[in-house]
Amino acid sequence: MPNIDISLRIGGEAGQGVESSGAGFATALTRGGLFVAAVPDYYSRIRGGHNFFTIRVSDEPVRATREAVHLLIALDGETVRRHVDRLVPGGVIIADEGLAFDPALLEGKDVRLFSLPLIKIAEELGSRVMVNTGALAAAATAMGFDLEHILSVIADNFGAKGGAIVEANRRVALATADALRERYNLALPWRVPARPAPPRLTLDANRAFAMGAIMGGCKFMAGYPMTPATSILEYMAGHADRWGLVVKHAEDEIAAVNMCIGAAHAGVRAMTATSGGGFDLMVEGISLAAMIEVPLVIYLAQRPGPSTGMATRTAQSDLLMALHAGHGEFPRIVLAPHTPEEAFVCGYRAFNLAEMYQCLVIVISDHYNATSLFTCDPASFDPARVEIDRGKLLTAEALEAMEVYHRYANTPDGISPRALPGSSPKAVYLSTSDEHLENGHITEDPQVATMMARKRLRKLDGARGKMRPPFRFGPAEAECTLVSWGSPFGSVYEAMETLNAQGYPTNMVHFVDVWPFPHEAAQEALGGAKRIVSVENNATGQFAFMLHAYGGIEVQEQILKFDGRGFTPDYVLAHLERS
Amino acid sequence: MVTVADFTNEIRPTWCPGCGDYGIWNALKRGFVKAGLTPQEIMMVTGIGCGSKMNDYMHINGLNTLHGRALAVATGFKLANPAMKVIVVHGDGDGYGEGGNHFLHAARRNIGLVDLVENNHVYGLTKGQYSPTSRLGFITKTSPRGALERPLSPLALAISQGATFVARGFSLDVNGLADIIAEAMHHRGYALIDVMQPCVSFNRQMDYDWYRERIYKVEDEGHDPTDREAALRRALEFPGGERIPTGIIYRTEEVPSYEEQVASLLAGPLVNQPLWVRPLEEYRELVRENV
Known part of the structure; x- marks a missing residue:
């Protein structure tokens, strides 16, 4: 059991810097040798509304946030109203002394209010925008956490240009901390002191994936901004010049996917990233990629639908779309990373699989993964771990040795050796979205059509052999087996640990490689289970459907959540009946 | 020496006898020869439609894509391998209808490719429906009482959006079109070639004589293709008027x-660069950014 397990929450209107403050504090805590799980909750708007950011901090790795909050930073009165009931007994609210809220909210509650001149100090010693710095400094002081880590994050954010700004922030932080100590007895039951530790990362899965993609030799990205995939396009654009990438913000998602197809056909590793609506627009392109057998990687960050749904919320409701999108029958691979570490691996593994099988690889993620921050070990992201496999890409020598080159040669494994256009007079060929002969030219011959359909689909047999079995956790024998995929991982895992600690033997089977469905491994993991309960962020149990349709495995119960918010261990525990 | 035979394959086109695509087919081969380019050096990206089958009927690097998306695919290809010459060949439905958005953005982007639009003012492969360039009142199977929209003006649109090479050819003037293609293949940036092309099956009112009576060459009238305002005036002559200007209407190599x-x-085509452009140790910077 961890010695520290504290949750804090910062809340306010959009435009008050809730997310940047929260992310900064999460980074500071990581720098202070602690582990965080940090989940933003925000509206799709630039100003107003109610945003909050929850940080759970521990002395051991954490992969989910909890429902209960120890410390609440209220940048507006709405934060008090909405979250006061989440506070643990003895919980603390930090707020400006002028903050207006109904005092009845605190009546009869075991809650302490640390009311501070946050705005006054910020305005006197710096500027109004530094009020969040003061609030974070007060929170850190209340927790016994070293202010220097917060100040170091602020210094890094402003960089070299910001000497005066950094100094002003420092004055505000120190003065606010002093004010807190003067006004209140800080003998809180929970303290989070910084501790020496090796450098660790504060990372979301989008960034981790993009990092893996660059290390995996991705050279081209085209995309169109869409929450929650936008941060990948921005990251790649920001890193393009140094890392040899061409990144194109295209006129629309249709252009984006087709640009990727063109670049991939030329011979470079290419990807796009989008969410449901953008993916919808790309679907015809997916079918083209399949027909001309170009390697293509799409990062699909899910959010709730249908249609615009809730743009800044999370869901796992596009799994069956990812599996089946596109007209015609063709092979594809679908990977569902559940952590930043796994997203990083997907970053380069997706390109290897795409080139090995000359097919589409969809990395299916979601808003929770895309925006939640976790403390990670840098060793998991070591470039030396990255393996590259370009599949049957012909060298100039191999091509010259061939008597005649046919781009779509019918081979036992269905994979036709790939020569790049322009590389040789021998490699002058046609690729067409029409059905075609082995040499690429158009045909409607029934025998060739049958042969070509079989050739393409045969690639899936090889790809299936590369799919990893599900991860299994917990005791071999259990009363209950929890099944999950994607971002609910952390919450399901922690719920499983709690159930075992409470004497209810529970284990867990978690899938990352979801298509081609590893049915034998799934049977092995789940065939003998007494009671299978699936946990998914959707309304219809899409993974449970997959298990049934493609694995012949019956899920007895489902815990489904489709309110746009991610899971917590508390939610899983509350919705699991213990029989 | 590269010759027309180098671009020839054994596949015979499936176009109707008398189709304007034959002239364009010949002009493309002659244009490539005039430009001194081999099949290996060119990537021909096509969409969907009669004329988009062009690369099936030639010995050339070909990518026959989706209806309307050829420009996007070609843009990605060019950015990955700018050492190759990229030409898009597609019809008016593909280029100005389904792919209209990509047309606008390719023009203002000045991406280095040739965009040849076989403009027969009708849908051929789907057998006779009105297109974005069909004239007002054109009666087809999808416009039984006549088209209600004014035709799109491709040259004026391209010039207004910043295109740097805007030309019009005529499928019957094979050598004139070949000359334009040869120039366009070496142009710096985006080059639009709108080609007047009779469809003998589905647009019989606009037959060869109809075009012959209206077409003229701008160079015969002393047009200065570097004058953008003069170019725009020529561009606006058709559709709308009774004269169809052909030749290079606008051109600048300054952009x-x-x-x-x-x-x-700057380090060369992406496709020729190593997967890792820096030593492994430097990639650890990407990790350290997140401390």
């Missing part, structure tokens, strides 16, 4: 192409 300005391409 850098998109790919010239992309930092990562």
Whole structure:
């Protein structure tokens, strides 16, 4: 059991810097040798509304946030109203002394209010925008956490240009901390002191994936901004010049996917990233990629639908779309990373699989993964771990040795050796979205059509052999087996640990490689289970459907959540009946 | 020496006898020869439609894509391998209808490719429906009481959006079109070639004589293709008027192409660069950014 397990929450209107403050504090805590799980909750708007950011901090790795909050930073009165009931007994609210809220909210509650001149100090010693710095400094002081880590994050954010700004922030932080100590007895039951530790990362899965993609030799990205995939396009654009990438913000998602197809056909590793609506627009392109057998990687960050749904919320409701999108029958691979570490691996593994099988690889993620921050070990992201496999890409020598080159040669494994256009007079060929002969030219011959359909689909047999079995956790024998995929991982895992600690033997089977469905491994993991309960962020149990349709495995119960918010261990525990 | 035979394959076109695509087919081969380019050096990207089958009927690197998306695919290809000459060949439905958005953005982007639009003012492969360039009142199976929209003006649109090479050819004037193609293949940036092309099956009112009576060459009238305002005036003559200007309407080599300005391409085509452009140790910087 961890010695520290504290949750804090910062809340306010959009435009008050809730997310940047929260992310900064999460980074500071990581720098202070602690582990965080940090989940933003925000509206799709630039100003107003109610945003909050929850940080759970521990002395051991954490992969989910909890429902209960120890410390609440209220940048507006709405934060008090909405979250006061989440506070643990003895919980603390930090707020400006002028903050207006109904005092009845605190009546009869075991809650302490640390009311501070946050705005006054910020305005006197710096500027109004530094009020969040003061609030974070007060929170850190209340927790016994070293202010220097917060100040170091602020210094890094402003960089070299910001000497005066950094100094002003420092004055505000120190003065606010002093004010807190003067006004209140800080003998809180929970303290989070910084501790020496090796450098660790504060990372979301989008960034981790993009990092893996660059290390995996991705050279081209085209995309169109869409929450929650936008941060990948921005990251790649920001890193393009140094890392040899061409990144194109295209006129629309249709252009984006087709640009990727063109670049991939030329011979470079290419990807796009989008969410449901953008993916919808790309679907015809997916079918083209399949027909001309170009390697293509799409990062699909899910959010709730249908249609615009809730743009800044999370869901796992596009799994069956990812599996089946596109007209015609063709092979594809679908990977569902559940952590930043796994997203990083997907970053380069997706390109290897795409080139090995000359097919589409969809990395299916979601808003929770895309925006939640976790403390990670840098060793998991070591470039030396990255393996590259370009599949049957012909060298100039191999091509010259061939008597005649046919781009779509019918081979036992269905994979036709790939020569790049322009590389040789021998490699002058046609690729067409029409059905075609082995040499690429158009045909409607029934025998060739049958042969070509079989050739393409045969690639899936090889790809299936590369799919990893599900991860299994917990005791071999259990009363209950929890099944999950994607971002609910952390919450399901922690719920499983709690159930075992409470004497209810529970284990867990978690899938990352979801298509081609590893049915034998799934049977092995789940065939003998007494009671299978699936946990998914959707309304219809899409993974449970997959298990049934493609694995012949019956899920007895489902815990489904489709309110746009991610899971917590508390939610899983509350919705699991213990029989 | 490269010759027309180098671009010839054994596949015979499936176009109707008398189709304007035959002239364009010949002009393309002659244009490539005039430009001194081999099949290996060119990537021909096509969409969907009668004329988009062009690369099936030639010995050339070909990518026959989706209806309307050829420009997007070609843009990605060019950015990955700018050492190759990229030409898009597609019809008016493909280029100005389904792919209209990509047309606008390719023009203002000045991406280095040739966009040849076989403009027969009708849908041929789907057998006779009105297109974005069909004239007002054109009666087809999908416009039984006549088309209600005014025709799109491709040359004026391209010039207004910043295109740097805007030309019109005529499928019957094979050598004239070949000359334009040869010039366009070496142009710096985006080059539109709108080609007047009779459809003998589905647009019989606009037959060869109809075009012959209206077409003239701008060079015969002393047109200065570097004068953008004069170019726009010529461009607006058709559709709308009774004369159809052909030749190079507008041209400037002063504007850098998109790919010239992309930092990562200064080191050469992406496709020729190693997967890892820096030593392994430097990639650890990417990790350290997140501490």
